[in-house]
Amino acid sequence: MARDIVDRLTEKQSSQKTKRKLTGAEKFWLIFRYIALVFIWFLVVMPIYVMVVNSFKGVDNVYLVDAFKLPIPLDFSAWPIAWNGAAYFPNGLSESMLRTLFFVIQSSLISAVIGSINGYVFAKWKFRGSNVIFTLFLFGMFIPYQAIMIPLVKLANTVG
The missing domain is CATH 1.10.287 (Helix Hairpins)
Incomplete structure (x- = not known):
């Protein structure tokens, strides 16, 4: 009985297709898809990153030029203002x-x-x-x- 199971498994493995190598065009499109995926990922993640990084900056340190830089002194003063009440959210x-x-x-x-x-x-x-x-x-x-x-x-x- 155990021999039958082993025979069935080996038959299935031998009948499966072997992996073939990708052609040049297939490699190109595979690489292109991954590059496009990484680009779209950056488009989605960068606004979230900028929002979080700028939330740790003081009001005087938020500039368009330095929007992507990490804040050197972490400033948590904006968090209580936003949580307790601000101009847009009384x-x-x-x-x-x-x-x-x-x-x-x-x-x-x-x-x-x-x-x-x-x-x-x-x-x-x-x-x-x-x-x-x-x-x-x-x-x-x-x-x-x-x-x-x-x-x-x-x-x-x-x-x-």
Whole structure:
């Protein structure tokens, strides 16, 4: 019995394709993709880096020329001002963060419950129009939120 398993495994390994070498064009496109990926990564990460680095600088040390330099003396004076209250956030970021956390947890739980119920219904029950409704659900997932947000804001403004 053990011999049969070993024979089956060796047959599978011998029947698998051997690795082939990449051609010059394939190597070029592979390298190009990795370079593009690193470039896009820098485009995404650099604004976050600049924001974090400049948050540790004093107000007098924030310049456009020195935006990428690490702060020599770390200055934490901006953090309590932003957390407790500033010009744009009179109540501070603490209240905004707690409110955001509340809505994120609430919407995630509601979305998970409704999504699992819908998934169960579409997997177990077949009824007339279930394929059409499932397709509409899939199309609805690909609509960007900004396309829905503008009519919602207009509706909220008209309602009051």
